[in-house]
Amino acid sequence: MANGIMVVAETSGGSVAPITTEVLGAARRVADQMGQPVQAALLGSGVEGLAKDLIAHGADQVYVVDDPLLEKYSNDGYTAAMQKVVAQADPAAVLGGQTDVGRDLIPRLAFRLGSTAAMDCLNVMAQDGKVMVERPCYGGNARAIHSFNTSPVLATIRSKAQDPLPRDDSRQGQVTKVDAGLDASAIRDKIVAHEEVAEEGIRLEDAEVIVAGGRGIGSAEGFAILEELAKVLGGAVGATRAACDNGWRPVSEQIGLTGKIVGPTLYFAVGISGASQHMAGCSGAKTIVAINKDPEAIVFKSSRFGIVDDYKKVMPALLEACKKLKA
Amino acid sequence: MALNMIVCVKQVPDPEAPASAFKVDEAAKRVIPAGGVAQVVSQFDGIAVEAALRIKDALGDGKITIISMGPASARDAIKHGLAMGADEGVLLCDDAFENGDSYTTALALAKAIEKIGEYDLVLFGRQATDWDAGTTGSGVAEMLGIPSVTLAKSVTVKDGKIAVERVLLEGYDTIEAPLPAAVTISNELGEPRYPKLQQIMQAARKQVTTWTAADLGLDASQVGRQAVRLNLERLFQPVSEVECEVIEGETPEETAQKLAQRLREEKIL
Numbered sequence: 001m002a003n004g005i006m007v008v009a010e011t012s013g014g015s016v017a018p019i020t021t022e023v024l025g026a027a028r029r030v031a032d033q034m035g036q037p038v039q040a041a042l043l044g045s046g047v048e049g050l051a052k053d054l055i056a057h058g059a060d061q062v063y064v065v066d067d068p069l070l071e072k073y074s075n076d077g078y079t080a081a082m083q084k085v086v087a088q089a090d091p092a093a094v095l096g097g098q099t100d101v102g103r104d105l106i107p108r109l110a111f112r113l114g115s116t117a118a119m120d121c122l123n124v125m126a127q128d129g130k131v132m133v134e135r136p137c138y139g140g141n142a143r144a145i146h147s148f149n150t151s152p153v154l155a156t157i158r159s160k161a162q163d164p165l166p167r168d169d170s171r172q173g174q175v176t177k178v179d180a181g182l183d184a185s186a187i188r189d190k191i192v193a194h195e196e197v198a199e200e201g202i203r204l205e206d207a208e209v210i211v212a213g214g215r216g217i218g219s220a221e222g223f224a225i226l227e228e229l230a231k232v233l234g235g236a237v238g239a240t241r242a243a244c245d246n247g248w249r250p251v252s253e254q255i256g257l258t259g260k261i262v263g264p265t266l267y268f269a270v271g272i273s274g275a276s277q278h279m280a281g282c283s284g285a286k287t288i289v290a291i292n293k294d295p296e297a298i299v300f301k302s303s304r305f306g307i308v309d310d311y312k313k314v315m316p317a318l319l320e321a322c323k324k325l326k327a
Numbered sequence: 328m329a330l331n332m333i334v335c336v337k338q339v340p341d342p343e344a345p346a347s348a349f350k351v352d353e354a355a356k357r358v359i360p361a362g363g364v365a366q367v368v369s370q371f372d373g374i375a376v377e378a379a380l381r382i383k384d385a386l387g388d389g390k391i392t393i394i395s396m397g398p399a400s401a402r403d404a405i406k407h408g409l410a411m412g413a414d415e416g417v418l419l420c421d422d423a424f425e426n427g428d429s430y431t432t433a434l435a436l437a438k439a440i441e442k443i444g445e446y447d448l449v450l451f452g453r454q455a456t457d458w459d460a461g462t463t464g465s466g467v468a469e470m471l472g473i474p475s476v477t478l479a480k481s482v483t484v485k486d487g488k489i490a491v492e493r494v495l496l497e498g499y500d501t502i503e504a505p506l507p508a509a510v511t512i513s514n515e516l517g518e519p520r521y522p523k524l525q526q527i528m529q530a531a532r533k534q535v536t537t538w539t540a541a542d543l544g545l546d547a548s549q550v551g552r553q554a555v556r557l558n559l560e561r562l563f564q565p566v567s568e569v570e571c572e573v574i575e576g577e578t579p580e581e582t583a584q585k586l587a588q589r590l591r592e593e594k595i596l
Contacts, residue, residue: 075475100495104477107465115556116430119454119461132560137458138358139342141349144458145561188474188508192490193501233596241514251515252497257459258514260496266595276346287595289586290571298346300571305589307574307582317583325587325596 002151004061005031005131006039006091008082009054010101016050019097021057021164023157026124027095028058028165033126036092037061041085043078045071048175055173058165062175063089069182073101076187079108081180086113086152088178093131093153095124098261102156110154117154118146120257122161140257140276140283159205160263160284197252202236204253209235210264210285212255213243214278216271216292216311220248225315226270232322238262240278256281270311274299291315330389330484332379333443334413334450335436335467336372338397338404341365342456349564356562358457368404371452375512376408377519378482379450383412386484390414392443396424396435402535410522410530417443421539426552429458433466435550438543440471448489449509453478461511468509476502480515 005027010017024038031038040059042051044066051062065081082105086094094109096102098120110117122143123134131153134145148154204210211230213223223237230237239249241256255262256278263284270291272278279302282288290303293310300306307314341364348361368376376393383389393408395401396419405416419435427435440446449468454461461477468475480499481492484506493500494513522530540550547553574589576582590596 075477103461104465104475107462108469108475110462111430111433111466111469116428116433116460116462116466118557120459136565137460137562138349139456139459141346141564142351142358143561143563143565144559147558147560148556149558150556189476189502189504191500192503195498195500197498245514245518251494258453266590277342287590287593288569289590300573301567302569303571304569305574305586306571307586309579309582313579314583317579318586320580321583321587322596325591 002090002092004037004039004089004091006041006086006089006094006152007059008094008096008102008105009040009042009050010097010099011044011047011050016053016057017097017099018164019099019159020054022159022162023095023097024054024058025164026157026162030093030124030126030131034092034129039063039089039091041065041082043070043081051175055171056167056169058171060173061089062173063178064175065178065180067180067182069184069187072191074187074191075104075108075189077182078105079112080182080186082109083112084180085178091152093124093155096156098156098158106154106156113152113154115148115150115154117156119156120158121155122158124155124157136280138276140280159261197250202234204236204238204255204260204262207236207262207264209233209266210238210255210262210282211235211268211270212238212240212272212282213270214240214272215242216273217243217248218271223248225319229268229315229319229322232319232326233266235264240272269299269303270315272299273297274302330382330386330447331445332382332389332391332448332450333440333446334372334376334379334391334393334408335463336376336393336395336404336408336452337369337455337457338366338395338401339369339455339457341367342370351562351564353561353563356559366400366403368407369452369455369457371454371456371512371514373407373452373519374514374516375450375452376411376413378479378510378512378516380412380520382448382482382484392417394419394436394439396420396432405535406530407522409533410527411520412526416533416535418535418537419543420537423540423547423551426555427550428555428557429460429462429466430556431550431554433463433470435540435543435545436463437467437470438545439538440467442538442543447506448484449473449507451509451511453511453513464509464511471507471509473507473509474504475509475511476504477511478513479510480513482510482512
């Protein structure tokens with residue numbers, strides 16, 4: 001019988017990715033409620049050394065598929081490898097992060113296993129001996145709680161939705177090597193080029209302060225004052241999908257359901273109406289300050305502080321006030 | 328080469344409608360259709376039609392078939408694709424399809440694509456703007472046994488292969504795969520073209536074929552509620568617990584000063 005909550009591990013810059021520690025935290029909590037082990041699937045080339053880090057972050061058992069064919073991500077290669085790992089470990093649930101890889105791999109794996117996946121979940125729960133997931137839908141206007149009629153449960157978890165466990169190097173775990181028997185000719189999709197869009201300054205995901213602008217900013221030039229405020233507060237500039245689609249800001253600054261998920265201490269929403277699509281990306285912010293000339297803008301409903309005025313008038317004054325505060 | 332493309336589209340309640348119009352019937356676990364909210368082509372699906380048209384324009388040849396599964400009204404979503412420039416339409420309409428999940432939807436779409444027979448490229452929006460699931464494209468690809476690439480900002484076809492620029496959180500990958508293949512399209516591809524009046528009139532005269540579950544060789548136990556993998560236990564609207572403190576002043580300077588002061592008092596700044 002299926003037993004275990006499996007986490008699909010991801011690496012970033014040679015170490016375990018932060019999202020993976022978050023998913024391990026979620027898996028640990030559910031597994032403990034159900035009296036089941038936490039399993040981790042570690043796929044890649046030359047990655048075996050990271051197994052101990054996964055154990056330190058909460059895994060009891062790590063299944064390692066170390067294969068040169070997995071050096072770069074491919075949907076075909078990773079799906080086939082995961083299929084092998086799932087067949088060997090027989091988990092009750094397989095959880096990934098809502099990441100570049102998770103968004104692509106988990107649905108395909110789910111259908112390979114004769115099921116489907118619940119994507120972008122905020123929470124995983126154990127209820128009546130079953131694993132259930134909670135996810136936003138209708139652009140964040142509603143939430144759905146799902147159970148599965150088939151096993152295993154397959155889901156991805158949104159970044160910053162779950163807390164990682166503190167790292168504990170005294171934790172013990174078991175490492176199992178899996179030979180996925182991958183065949184190079186069966187990997188049809190191949191990454192032939194990669195372009196990194198380097199972010200200047202602080203990464204949005206790490207920023208304590210974010211000054212974000214939307215359609216109401218009206219132009220690329222309009223963002224200059226947002227940049228200045230971000231600089232004074234040691235923060236970063238973010239944007240809505242509308243602002244990015246209009247070419248005012250680079251796609252790498254897009255915050256929302258289809259962009260980045262951020263969780264700063266302070267989030268300025270400037271000229272942003274507050275469409276749930278965008279708010280889904282910044283709902284992790286501790287304090288939201290909305291500046292919008294429309295008093296009816298829905299953004300005020302999720303904001304701790306609000307100013308109803310034209311940002312062109314307010315922002316220069318706010319910049320000066322913050323400069324004084326910081327001086 | 329004459330490329331056969333299939334674009335799967337979904338009709339959804341207009342996601343641009345005001346959030347205040349959005350209501351959920353928790354007992355029935357469904358969204359209450361709001362009066363005056365239009366049914367539209369799901370945003371990313373319109374962009375997927377645009378992707379197909381750009382490929383057809385670049386190759387100077389090709390056929391685009393639009394498929395939609397849904398109620399009779401979903402014919403309008405297909406007609407919109409035809410007005411944009413697609414060639415044929417197929418509507419999958421049957422009571423048996425109702426209350427399915429992305430598994431049952433993918434199954435019906437895959438069967439329809441197999442029934443159409445000739446296909447080189449199957450395109451989808453990255454996720455539907457109602458359930459935001461983002462799984463159906465991968466599902467259809469798996470059922471057809473063809474490679475899939477998700478989150479495309481551009482797709483080009485050359486020498487029996489596709490090259491896809493895939494949007495990442497920091498940058499993008501270029502991915503190649505042999506045809507036939509499935510690709511899901513993201514908003515970074517660009518705005519879909521707007522049909523001209525003449526095209527809308529032409530599309531009105533184009534035939535849309537309707538297939539039922541039986542036409543696809545499926546019975547009610549394989550599609551719709553009886554076959555779902557994903558059970559909807561609960562559907563609800565999250566409540567915002569934030570009380571907004573509106574800061575006011577005689578001048579923008581005074582307002583800004585007050586805000587800065589409040590942020591300092593609350594130890595946020």
